[in-house]
Amino acid sequence: MKHDLWGEVSLDTGTTAVRRLGALSLELRREPGGEVWVRGWHDDGGGALEGEWIRWAVAPGDRLELRPSLPDRSIVVSPEHPFFLPPRGRARVFVRVPLFVRVNSIDQKGEATVLEEFPTIVLSDTWWGGFTEGELAYWVHTRARRAASPEGFEPHYAVCPFELVNESLYALPVERFAVRVAYLTLFGRDAAVWTDEILVRYEGPEEGSRISYTGRVPDDAGDVERIVEPRELAPKGLHSRTFSRLRAFSVGS
Amino acid sequence: MMLATLLYALQADAQQGAATGTELVPGIQLITVVRALVMVIVGIPFVFLLTNWVRRASHARIGAQFGLVASKLVFYFGLATLVVTTMTELGFSLTPLLGAAGIVGIALGFASQTSVANVIAGLFLIVERPFVVDDLIQVDQHMGRVLSVDTISVKLRTLDNKFVRIPNETLVKSTVTNITRFPIRRLDVMVGVAYKESPERVRSILLDVASKNPIALMEPEPLVIFEGFGESSLDLRFAVWTTRENYLALKNSLQEEVKARFDMEGIEIPFPHRTLYVGTESEAFPIRLVPGEPVTGSSEDTDATE
Numbered sequence: 001m002k003h004d005l006w007g008e009v010s011l012d013t014g015t016t017a018v019r020r021l022g023a024l025s026l027e028l029r030r031e032p033g034g035e036v037w038v039r040g041w042h043d044d045g046g047g048a049l050e051g052e053w054i055r056w057a058v059a060p061g062d063r064l065e066l067r068p069s070l071p072d073r074s075i076v077v078s079p080e081h082p083f084f085l086p087p088r089g090r091a092r093v094f095v096r097v098p099l100f101v102r103v104n105s106i107d108q109k110g111e112a113t114v115l116e117e118f119p120t121i122v123l124s125d126t127w128w129g130g131f132t133e134g135e136l137a138y139w140v141h142t143r144a145r146r147a148a149s150p151e152g153f154e155p156h157y158a159v160c161p162f163e164l165v166n167e168s169l170y171a172l173p174v175e176r177f178a179v180r181v182a183y184l185t186l187f188g189r190d191a192a193v194w195t196d197e198i199l200v201r202y203e204g205p206e207e208g209s210r211i212s213y214t215g216r217v218p219d220d221a222g223d224v225e226r227i228v229e230p231r232e233l234a235p236k237g238l239h240s241r242t243f244s245r246l247r248a249f250s251v252g253s
Numbered sequence: 254m255m256l257a258t259l260l261y262a263l264q265a266d267a268q269q270g271a272a273t274g275t276e277l278v279p280g281i282q283l284i285t286v287v288r289a290l291v292m293v294i295v296g297i298p299f300v301f302l303l304t305n306w307v308r309r310a311s312h313a314r315i316g317a318q319f320g321l322v323a324s325k326l327v328f329y330f331g332l333a334t335l336v337v338t339t340m341t342e343l344g345f346s347l348t349p350l351l352g353a354a355g356i357v358g359i360a361l362g363f364a365s366q367t368s369v370a371n372v373i374a375g376l377f378l379i380v381e382r383p384f385v386v387d388d389l390i391q392v393d394q395h396m397g398r399v400l401s402v403d404t405i406s407v408k409l410r411t412l413d414n415k416f417v418r419i420p421n422e423t424l425v426k427s428t429v430t431n432i433t434r435f436p437i438r439r440l441d442v443m444v445g446v447a448y449k450e451s452p453e454r455v456r457s458i459l460l461d462v463a464s465k466n467p468i469a470l471m472e473p474e475p476l477v478i479f480e481g482f483g484e485s486s487l488d489l490r491f492a493v494w495t496t497r498e499n500y501l502a503l504k505n506s507l508q509e510e511v512k513a514r515f516d517m518e519g520i521e522i523p524f525p526h527r528t529l530y531v532g533t534e535s536e537a538f539p540i541r542l543v544p545g546e547p548v549t550g551s552s553e554d555t556d557a558t559e
Contacts, residue, residue, distance in 0.1 A: 124471050134436065
């Protein structure tokens with residue numbers, strides 16, 4: 001991984017390192033006694049207050065490193081222009097997923113401990129499910145490109161390839177879909193960060209979708225190396241409600 | 254009368270055992286007392302241990318509410334068993350006690366109808382489960398977190414940290430609002446804007462404010478509903494969803510953001526207007542300025558005012 005943002009941060013006692021990525025400003029400071037101070041804040045152009053320092057009492061010899069990571073919740077992807085996938089149709093879609101920055105402390109044995117994680121851009125919350133049960137997720141508005149174009153490669157985004165297969169007898173409206181990013185692996189090369197490919201087989205409105213996290217990147221990614229393991233291991237044969245949206249909404253007075 | 258009968262029966266029974274062994278008190282042997290003491294010393298901690306174990310085990314399997322009830326049942330049953338066993342060991346016959354208990358039970362039944370009603374209402378609450386421990390509920394004017402659902406009453410801790418005990422019967426008869434039952438809630442903000450403003454423009458600004466607030470849920474989508482023509486303003490309902498944990502945070506941040514954005518966009522939030530008409534509704538209220546000396550404070554004025 002050659003991009004200079006990721007990797008070890010050399011920091012002498014009393015010095016501060018500053019990194020900017022997306023809307024995130026990140027500062028790391030080494031205090032006497034090995035203490036590490038971390039803070040991050042977001043500025044979307046409207047001006048923002050600097051974040052509060054978070055103190056970590058790590059061992060004096062521990063090193064610091066920055067690693068990319070995927071969001072800590074599932075995401076709901078909303079294409080700018082929803083599209084239909086005809087019955088028995090197949091399409092590959094590339095979605096850009098905003099990355100988090102993980103601040104790790106590396107001990108003498110080389111074992112990493114996550115100190116903090118900061119999103120590179122502020123993500124909006126959304127709800128995936130019904131009014132009485134469901135899951136809190138992040139909302140990601142995307143162009144849902146059909147090809148992985150170089151202008152989509154930014155260091156604070158991961159390119160997430162989808163292979164959508166409509167095995168039902170009905171046209172599939174792709175207007176929202178949920179992705180459990182905790183099951184995805186990150187791969188990197190220069191500024192480009194990729195996730196492994198997700199294969200979604202849609203079986204029908206009642207049957208739902210079968211989802212496979214392939215663990216492989218498509219050929220478009222080229223020569224990449226595995227940089228971050230998934231947060232969780234995906235259960236085998238994941239069968240899930242991936243394509244959906246809230247349809248009922250009652251307006252009380 | 255009943256108590257006298259009971260005491261007489263117990264005393265007579267104890268006197269029967271006085272003939273043999275060392276007697277600590279008339280009618281009760283030392284060894285019997287020691288055995289009874291051992292039962293109490295071992296039995297009470299055992300009952301407490303068993304109760305705690307049942308509470309912990311049932312909490313994970315059947316939930317906090319049922320766990321609490323199950324542990325209390327075990328506690329009272331264990332305590333009753335211990336009392337009965339100890340009394341039997343001391344040589345007291347339980348037959349007259351049970352007979353008297355029946356009579357006492359009938360008397361108590363009449364005397365404690367309210368308590369019995371509360372116990373039965375408590376069973377309904379446990380089965381129906383309109384709320385569980387740690388839910389935020391509102392009953393009449395009381396709002397608070399449920400601390401426990403007991404056989405007689407439900408205990409609440411209000412948001413300003415007061416303890417409220419509500420009898421179960423009252424709860425069954427009242428309308429109970431469970432505020433934290435569902436994972437998401439809708440915040441309704443009433444917004445009034447001046448009649449000169451375009452409702453379409455205000456609507457798009459409000460929706461933009463919601464979309465920029467990270468804890469406002471994108472789905473279910475925020476709504477702006479035109480409620481009507483108020484006395485001084487166009488009244489809009491701005492309905493935004495959030496998680497129950499973020500409700501208060503959204504209430505604060507969203508209204509502050511609406512105010513700031515309206516100020517930036519020049520949208521007027523009017524205060525109540527009163528227009529006075531004299532004679533015809535088209536002519537202005539007549540004011541005539543009269544030239545003269547400026548008014549100064551004098552002792553006469555002061556006196557008149559006082």
